[in-house]
Amino acid sequence: MNPCPVHDAHTATIFLFFIAVRGHTPEATQIATGRNAARLCCVTSRDAGRSWGTARDLTEEAVGGAEQGLTTNCPLRSPQTDLGVTLTLVGGIEDWATFAVGPGHGIQLRSGRLLVPAYTYRVDRRECFGRICRTSPHAFTFYSDDHGRTWHRGGLVPNLRSGECQLAALDGGQAGGLLYCNARSPLGSRVQALSTDEGASFLPGELVPALAETAWGCQGSILGFPGPLRSLRVERWSAGARNHPQSPHLCPGVRQPSEEGITDTQGDQGLSGMEGCKSSPQEPGLGPGLSGTRGAWAPRLPWLPATLSQSPTWLLYFHPVGRRARLHMGIHLSRSPLDPHSWTEPWVIYEGPSGYSDLASIGPxxxxxxxxxxxYESGARVSYEEISFCMFSLAEVLQNVPAGPKPHSHGGKPRERCRPS
Known part of the structure; x- marks a missing residue:
């Protein structure tokens, strides 16, 4: 489950992380009982994926001490081959109900550190009349500083509920850099968090009101890349300035579903229905110390070097734009990643049910x-009928998203565009 590759450019090794689950124990059961059944596993390839080594169980090394010590020889089996892993059936660390990596991809930093995005359901209160009282999801990372020989777990995003996540390195020039985490959340908007120590810990997360989350949330992709030179930025902003983006077009080879009968019954959502033109429920408050205005945002990070506020890194974000269901895959752009209000409105590249995704830069x-x-996942009636592939250039993104950030709502209903479904 949850495949998550990371590439070590120094050794030309691909690490493919995944989760193995004991028996048929659903995530919901692990959360309800507070008894982890997930194992952290990894296979590697040194020939660009043509062949793979045997699976490694990294749970004890990277996750930590176990609650129970029940051991059995239980081989893991894949659809194609017997990986021959011996599972030690033990729980996670004491306050984890379960955990998973990705899905999506990990990254390598300039220092050489390998990072794998992950999340856990932390048990906040364990005993409540014999049952688990409360759990909450929190994003974090697994990391390695020795080219994958050993792995460690980082600290959790400490405050807001955050789940499936992806990472991007924000280049700060001579001032160093930051690690950016963008995570799924049940709070109505995405959650972002920053790390100043390369993912070993995270500062308190914050809601990103410009990036609406679907009901119950959905995994989304994030990708950092060097922004164009200043002269090109000015030229693009001037050429692309308009009140509304161009009419979205579909990626070549991706079929458009019929306009009637679209539903989405994603298994982990329990949802079905259509994306309408009604406003979504009000998003929760940002919480103490989290300002709702753009002008008040900058002073909240006094620890940041001044040069980082002008990071040359831009971010792309890929996620369904529907609030009630997983509909209409859209691309958002941020030219100022430290500002949660800097995201543009989406350029919709696929009209219809769509879900999980993974972005990559394939160079010039x-x-x-x-x-x-x-x-990305796509379909005519549900979001996971097919896996679609799409290519697009930065020039196309700049031509199809507004020149500036999405207008920030000050207490009113979220702005939403009606789309055919």
Whole structure:
């Protein structure tokens, strides 16, 4: 479950992380009982994926002490081959009900550190008349500083509920850099958190009101890349300035579903229905110390070097734009990643049910255009009928998203555009 690859460019090794679950124990059962049944596993390839080594069980090494010591020889089996892993059936650390990695991809920092995004359901109160009282999801990372020989777990995003996440390195020039985490959340908006120690710990997270979350949440992709030079930025902003983005077009080869009968019954959501034109429920308050205005945001981070406020890194975010269901895959752009209100409105590249995704930069084309690729779930009636592949350039993104950030709502209902469904 939850495949999550990370590539070590220094050793040309691909680490493919995944979770193995004992028996048929659903995540919901682990959360309800507070008894973890998940194992952290990894396979590696040194020939660009043509062959793979045997699976490693990294749970004891990377997750930590166990609650129970029941041991059995239980081979893990994949659809294609017997991986031959011996599972030690033990729980996670004492206050984890369960955990998982990804899904999506990990990253490597300039220092060489390998990072794998992950999340856990922490048991906040264990005993309540013989049952688990309360759990909460929190994003974190697994990391390695020795090219994957050993792995460690970082600290959790400490405050807001945050789940499936992806990471991006924000380049700060000579001032160093930050690690940016963007996570799924049940709070109505995405959650972002920053790390100043390369993912070993995270500062308190904050809601990103410009990035609406679907009901119950959905995994989303994040990708950092070097922004264009200042002269190109000015040219693009001027050429692309408009009140509304261009009419969205579908990626080549991706079929458009019929306009009737679209439903989405994603298994982990329990939802079905259509994306309408009604406003979503009000989002929860930002909480103490979290300002709702753009002007008041900058002073909240006095520890940041001044040069980091002008980070040359831009971010792309890929996620369904529907609030009630997983509908209409959209691309958002942020030219100022430290500002949670800097995200543009989406450029919708697929009309219809869509879900999980993973973004990658595939470098400049022969003509020098920075190009991206994405794998994403799509379908005609539900969001996971197919896996679609799409390529697009930065120039196309700049032509199809507004020149500036999405207008920030000051207490009113969220702005939402009606789309055919």
């Amino acid at each position: 084309t022969l003509k020098g255009a920075l190009t991206f690729a994405c794998l």
